[in-house]
Amino acid sequence: MSFKGISRTISLLFAAVATVLTGVGIFISWKNGVQIEPRNVLKKITLLTDGKITSKWLEETLAIEMGADLFSIDIENIVKKLEKLPQIKKVFTEKRYPNSLIIGIEERTAVVKIMLSDGGERRLFLVDSSDGTIFSPICYGANDLADILPAIFEVKASGTEKFKYFPLRGTPAIVELIDTMKSDFVDIFRMVKFIDLRNYDSRPGAIWSTIELHLKNGIVVVFCPQNFELQLFRLDYVLNKKCADLLPKIKKINLSLINDVVVEYR
Numbered sequence: 509m510s511f512k513g514i515s516r517t518i519s520l521l522f523a524a525v526a527t528v529l530t531g532v533g534i535f536i537s538w539k540n541g542v543q544i545e546p547r548n549v550l551k552k553i554t555l556l557t558d559g560k561i562t563s564k565w566l567e568e569t570l571a572i573e574m575g576a577d578l579f580s581i582d583i584e585n586i587v588k589k590l591e592k593l594p595q596i597k598k599v600f601t602e603k604r605y606p607n608s609l610i611i612g613i614e615e616r617t618a619v620v621k622i623m624l625s626d627g628g629e630r631r632l633f634l635v636d637s638s639d640g641t642i643f644s645p646i647c648y649g650a651n652d653l654a655d656i657l658p659a660i661f662e663v664k665a666s667g668t669e670k671f672k673y674f675p676l677r678g679t680p681a682i683v684e685l686i687d688t689m690k691s692d693f694v695d696i697f698r699m700v701k702f703i704d705l706r707n708y709d710s711r712p713g714a715i716w717s718t719i720e721l722h723l724k725n726g727i728v729v730v731f732c733p734q735n736f737e738l739q740l741f742r743l744d745y746v747l748n749k750k751c752a753d754l755l756p757k758i759k760k761i762n763l764s765l766i767n768d769v770v771v772e773y774r
Contacts, residue, residue, distance in 0.1 A: 548578040551607040559595070559615025560647040566611065578603055586611065594643035595635075616641055618648070619683050620659040620703060640679040657686060659703040681733040685719065693740045696747070699723045718764050725755060732764035739763040746771065 551574060555563045570586060583601040590599045590613065598614040616637035635645045635656065645653065659682075682703065689697035704720035721729040731739050742763055751758060751771060762770040 548606055550574055550576045550578050550581065550609060554608060554610045556610065556612040557615060559613070560652065561613055561615060562647050565647050578605065578607065578609065581609065593646065594641050595646050616643065618645065618656050619679065619686060621653055621656045622659050636679060638679060638683045657700060657703060659705050681719065685731065685736045688736045688740060692737065693744060696740060696743060699725070727758050728760045730760065730762045730764050742769050
């Protein structure tokens with residue numbers, strides 16, 4: 509066989525292979541006259557969270573279209589967008605082929621709800637978390653907020669923008685106080701109307717000198733930020749034994765002293 513004959517045979521062979529591959533492609537794309545969807549089309553987004561954020565909110569916020577090419581979805585951009593929100597502590601994502609996207613969110617836990625104010629003028633209603641980050645509540649309902657202990661917090665600042673990411677340093681002390689009341693002093697926790705944090709000093713390195721509980725019966729209780737369990741034992745003793753018959757006359761109970769409890773009457 510001549511060189512031209514061999515060349516022609518090879519050309520015919522390649523053409524035959526190309527025809528077969530084209531036919532396979534057509535068979536993959538069409539079946540019984542109906543076009544088949546590509547394999548890596550997004551059909552499902554799964555949300556994993558330990559907090560309040562819902563799948564509906566997530567879909568509306570990220571605006572990821574179902575039917576999008578799973579390969580083209582920028583998961584780094586998703587993570588950056590979500591982690592800018594102070595309620596969200598950590599985000600992880602996973603493309604699970606052929607057609608699913610998984611988004612996991614670790615949320616900050618609401619500890620107290622705070623009314624920020626500037627010179628007595630209340631401006632924003634926010635929720636504080638256990639690590640001191642203040643955030644506007646996402647997907648919190650009225651019942652959720654009703655179950656969170658309120659606090660009054662004074663901030664000297666101009667403009668609402670400064671409130672959004674204002675770090676509440678010293679929050680672990682509040683968390684410890686609330687957790688101790690909830691676990692060992694439930695009756696006292698139920699008596700609390702709000703926590704007064706207006707003496708909080710926001711300067712770097714500053715700490716609280718006192719924390720005030722305002723009880724529903726009008727009594728103000730002053731704590732120091734150490735050894736809450738001992739102070740709560742003393743408070744329980746004063747309220748339920750030592751001064752049980754004098755509660756309407758009590759104005760303030762000071763538990764912040766190391767070795768003494770001072771009861772101030774009206």
